[in-house]
Amino acid sequence: MSPTTEHSYALTDRSANQVIIVANRLPVRQVEQDDGTMDWQTSPGGLVAAVKPAMHDQNLTWVGWAGGEGQSSPMSVDGIELIPVALSKTELANHYDGMSNGTLWPLYHDRAGPVEFHRTWFDGYRQVNDKFATAVADAAEPNAVVWIHDYQLQLVPGMLRERRPDLRIGFFLHIPFPPSELFIQLPWREAITRGILGSDLIGFQTASGAANFRRVAAELGVATREGSQRLRIDDRTIEIAAFPIGIDTDRYEKAARSDDVEDRARDLRARLGQPQTVLLGVDRLDYTKGIDVRLRAFLELLADGRLSSSHVTMIQVAEPSRDNVDAYINLRGRVEQLVGEINGDFGRVGFPVVHYIHQTHGFEDLLSLYRAADVMLVTPFADGMNLVAKEYVATRYDYTGSLVLSQFAGAAHELTDALTVNPYDIDAMKNAIASAIEMSPTEKQIRMQSLRLAVSNNTAPDWAASFLEKLGARAVATRPD
Numbered sequence: 001m002s003p004t005t006e007h008s009y010a011l012t013d014r015s016a017n018q019v020i021i022v023a024n025r026l027p028v029r030q031v032e033q034d035d036g037t038m039d040w041q042t043s044p045g046g047l048v049a050a051v052k053p054a055m056h057d058q059n060l061t062w063v064g065w066a067g068g069e070g071q072s073s074p075m076s077v078d079g080i081e082l083i084p085v086a087l088s089k090t091e092l093a094n095h096y097d098g099m100s101n102g103t104l105w106p107l108y109h110d111r112a113g114p115v116e117f118h119r120t121w122f123d124g125y126r127q128v129n130d131k132f133a134t135a136v137a138d139a140a141e142p143n144a145v146v147w148i149h150d151y152q153l154q155l156v157p158g159m160l161r162e163r164r165p166d167l168r169i170g171f172f173l174h175i176p177f178p179p180s181e182l183f184i185q186l187p188w189r190e191a192i193t194r195g196i197l198g199s200d201l202i203g204f205q206t207a208s209g210a211a212n213f214r215r216v217a218a219e220l221g222v223a224t225r226e227g228s229q230r231l232r233i234d235d236r237t238i239e240i241a242a243f244p245i246g247i248d249t250d251r252y253e254k255a256a257r258s259d260d261v262e263d264r265a266r267d268l269r270a271r272l273g274q275p276q277t278v279l280l281g282v283d284r285l286d287y288t289k290g291i292d293v294r295l296r297a298f299l300e301l302l303a304d305g306r307l308s309s310s311h312v313t314m315i316q317v318a319e320p321s322r323d324n325v326d327a328y329i330n331l332r333g334r335v336e337q338l339v340g341e342i343n344g345d346f347g348r349v350g351f352p353v354v355h356y357i358h359q360t361h362g363f364e365d366l367l368s369l370y371r372a373a374d375v376m377l378v379t380p381f382a383d384g385m386n387l388v389a390k391e392y393v394a395t396r397y398d399y400t401g402s403l404v405l406s407q408f409a410g411a412a413h414e415l416t417d418a419l420t421v422n423p424y425d426i427d428a429m430k431n432a433i434a435s436a437i438e439m440s441p442t443e444k445q446i447r448m449q450s451l452r453l454a455v456s457n458n459t460a461p462d463w464a465a466s467f468l469e470k471l472g473a474r475a476v477a478t479r480p481d
Contacts, residue, residue, distance in 0.1 A: 050460035094124020133159035157198030252394035264368035280373035402436035
């Protein structure tokens with residue numbers, strides 16, 4: 001369907017059940033087969049793992065970029081109809097590398113990195129959002145439900161509503177939404193706000209994110225408040241609420257209990273020299289994650305004599321991220337310099353104190369790290385949720401382990417029995433790490449029981465089902481009591 005096509009928007013059986021997910025990437029990857037040919041497979045984990053279990057008999061369609069510049073034809077993979085949006089190198093540079101990650105990412109994370117404003121970036125952002133909106137408008141049956149995701153596509157709801165006012169449109173932001181004092185610095189603040197307000201339901205990770213958006217929309221004069229949870233624009237009422245995302249807890253716990261993962265975890269501790277305590281950080285190499293401050297706190301604990309290098313070992317996984325961006329290149333340099341300083345001052349031959357890994361890890365390897373770690377360090381400066389914290393908790397089926405968690409991660413609102421810390425306060429960070437190590441087994445067990453209950457009470461399918469139900473999708477699977 002084109003935007004100019006006339007429609008009869010009578011509800012049909014097919015349209016009543018069609019849900020379209022719109023995300024920056026399609027949930028597939030190309031895999032080489034035994035005969036050397038390439039085939040598409042659903043990517044493990046991620047958004048698709050949350051959405052599919054929450055669906056029942058809906059006709060599920062997914063719109064997104066397939067990666068590269070090749071795939072542009074619709075296809076079906078694992079029962080999902082996929083609509084690729086083809087993007088040129090220039091579009092990717094302006095939309096993704098530029099506006100999304102050079103402007104919106106640092107701005108929304110409270111200026112944890114440099115923010116740049118370029119008109120060409122926004123023009124490219126608008127162009128790509130328009131492509132996505134057109135693809136959705138063409139694919140949507142009458143009265144279908146559309147769920148749009150994240151900061152790369154904030155103009156799509158408004159563009160789509162102009163084309164297809166019959167659709168039920170939802171939007172969810174996976175990263176923090178900043179306070180108005182930051183957001184209003186954005187030259188295109190009104191366009192972004194109006195774009196998001198094209199939705200019928202707008203979801204955020206936390207209540208504070210939802211409140212920030214309501215305040216921004218009212219202060220800019222593009223919408224008026226209607227009660228505590230709603231905004232009104234023109235003749236429409238829009239609901240704004242928090243929907244904290246979860247994980248597939250059953251998948252993590254089942255895999256963590258496997259003999260293979262347990263054997264890997266035991267072998268890992270043996271190769272580390274059987275230290276009394278293993279500290280673990282697992283992050284993308286991103287300036288929002290606070291990796292360098294975490295390492296500085298560990299260095300000072302060793303230098304102060306509060307920790308002994310013969311008793312404590314730290315593993316820091318920093319998965320590659322945007323290696324061509326100056327801010328990330330500089331961060332990698334700082335992190336690697338700190339690792340070298342710690343190992344140079346406190347390590348022994350064959351026994352470094354910090355094991356630094358700048359690589360991507362598979363699912364089982366990641367679980368073995370979680371199972372081997374006594375203390376998990378999740379200390380971002382800002383994070384929409386941070387699922388690593390929840391993944392670690394899900395693997396602690398024996399109620400062991402401690403979690404040190406930034407108060408600025410969305411997960412801190414649910415995981416209240418973690419040792420929460422202000423990541424900007426290095427002394428507080430040191431005290432939290434020391435407390436996690438020195439905590440009695442009984443207190444660890446009590447805290448972990450509470451943490452595991454919180455994680456199991458809000459799984460990824462629960463999150464998807466609750467949003468889709470609120471949005472008006474039909475036939476979603478019944479969530480467990």
